Amino acid sequence: MKRIALPLALLVLSGQAPAPPPAPKVLAPSEIVAAAPAADWVAIEASDLLVMDLAPDRDGNKRRVVIQLMPPPFSQGWVGNIRKLAAARFWDATSINRVQDNYVVQWGDANAEDKAKAKGLPPGLAKVSQSDYAIDFSKVRSWHTVSTVKSSQRSPRSYSPVDGKNDVSSDAYAWQTEIANGWPVGTDTETVWPVHCYGMVGVGRDMPPDTGTGAELYTVIGHAPRHLDRNIALVGRVIAGIEHLSSLPRGTGPLGFYEKPEQREGIVAVRLGNEVADLPRYQYLSTESASFARYAAARANRRDAFFIHPAGGADICNIPVPVRKVP
Template identity: 60%
Template sequence: MLSLLLALALSPEPPQAAAVQSSGRVAPDKRAPSEIVAAAPASDWVTIRPDDLIVMELAPDTTGRPRRVVIQLAPPPFAQGWVANIGTLAKARWWDGTSVNRVQDNYVAQWGDASEKKPLPPGLNKVAESEYEMPFHPGLFPNLWSNGAIVPVPARSSNAAAARAPKLADPYAEHYTFVGGMPFAMTMKGTAPDRVWPVHCYGSVGVGRNLSPDTGTGAELYAVIGHAPRHLDRNIAVVGRVVEGIEHLSSLPRGTEALGFYRTAAERIPIRSIRLASDLSQAERPRFQYLSTESASFAAYADARANRRDAFFIRPAGGADVCNLPVPVRRAP
């Protein structure tokens, strides 16, 4: 794996992102990102554990169509106090009969107990603000994404390699990386990675809270349904991402009160249930996989996202931030 990452770091194109022409010159890969993902071998896909998925069943829409939202929870060691609380709340069936209470345009859809009077189950963690970010730990991060190259930790790409590579820099952080199929941003201390935190991209799920020092329990959750509100990073806990059914949240009517809250109880969208996937029967349990961010397929996909060369595009953008590299997810075969 290390030799592959070194080759990627020192190459202007990921290994699957170019083809050799008869003249001997290297031609850029002209496949669309979706075509690269579709061609990824089975070995490049990672199965998400049932304990790491929660399944929210909303009341059917006006046509009677079911509305299921599936959320992948953050991997250890990130946000684990809140993740444990979410598991406790789901096992206690605490969310059954609650509702989506707030839908703010280009921002978030938020759910929980609108009355704020429903007793919480015992044993919930009180999580400190310091848990919004974590110290860097090399064992967790096989690579960084910096200026278009996959860089083995703790090695850094050469300036020459970075100059040739597409720009995948992030405007809110010096570097970014991926863990367990989720995006993370990172600061540096000198030349070494320092602090790491999950980020607010479209579909990210966070914990509602009151003013500091309150950090929320996880009983109030929201999903990002608009432009990535990255100013929230390290100010609110990010505990997962929606892997299926985001359209059931993003298409809801917008609330007319301040911050997008619904004015009346009749406007709220009832929640029938929220369960851990591991607590569902085998027939009901969803099964998902994400494309390994350590794979050559993902390197080619990231290059294609930053430099669209397929037929529709006239000018490649030449760059992509972390939220423009959503880790592909599929139903497990």
């Protein structure tokens, strides 16, 4: 004991205090996700995936885009149509027709407006009402949501973890935003709707009251166009292969449409995931898990080594739900 106490006493007498223990490392969001236990991940059913194979790139590399379809109760009229369209092989030999910078990529039948050349739609497609863009809150009361705290008065109005709870407060487009069962949604006091974040997939349509059938689809490749919320149906999100869409040449026509047929990117086939033999399995990080709570807090308040000033909040679209591919 004397051998230990003596150096300590000498340090005190000389005015030197023992060095404090090193501060624990602050994990980045990606490190939190990587450390999430298997129990915190939720399997995505293959039948809930839409797989789009584009024509190979100029080097002959395959290009595949995988879309997770929206679960009930959201957008089910359109999702049902999409399932029928895929079963009918409607998108086979169609194309990517529009790429608008910082906005969307759109695909479907380029000759849809020419009755002589248009591909016929399969029978039995539903005509969906505009009222289905948002649904009554009572239909999702059984859902577990990350947000349990009502709108705060913090500024900016954003996703702000408070006292260990993930408070998603009001933003410019909704009274409140939440991440519910793995999906970003906006709410008012009576209804709830999915929101336009990067990679979300929606239904192209004509002027209202037309709501689209699902034959024309688009995905967001730029800053979240939240002004489209409740104006166009959202039916899913790209979970793999978004780079094959976001990197395409921009269209030079109005709204980013390609002006010449040879500029369009060909679509080889679109299938539901349970029809694709070589499709990997996918999982998303449960938004009800402790791992997601830590991940969301880290996204809203970056304290890992690179950052100087934690933001103190994050827009709902800046907390993307992690998805991983498993063997």
